[in-house]
Amino acid sequence: MENTISNIAVISFPRTASKALVDYMAKEHSKLPAHGVLHKPEYLGKNDYNVKDIVFGQNHILHGHWHSLNQLDSEIYDFVKENYTIVCSHRPKHLVKKSLLQITGKDLYDDVYKRSMEEYSKWKISAHYVMSGNDAHIIPEPDPTSILV
16 A cells, blocks of 8 residues: 555645645655645635546545545545645634635634534544744644644
8 A cells, every 4th residue: 555644635624724734744855735625615615627637546634624535535535534644724713714714705713613613523534724924833632622733
């Protein structure tokens, strides 16, 4: 079996600097970033990837959001779960709420949080990060009462 340590998927709550973490990981592991490849966007961005080629090719750092992960084909969902190291990006809740409202014009936080936590509980997370500029810092897993989401 191939060494999967460089098969990384950044899966996070929206608006947590997860794309910046993908870029950081891509540079660190000499891979290509695949922003949104595991996400089904409703408000911002688009997914123009051939998802199977990207995921099974294992040449990219994958990116997605917890709340829409269950919309992936089961074949892709299972492959990511079994063959990728999962890392998560975090950011203060008040900044995430503000950003979601600015982008969508709707108060989606509670619904997205609920759907995210249902999915999050099904996965093994290898590392948790916060971004500071272009630098990524590993942190302990935030508990539910943390200011981070």
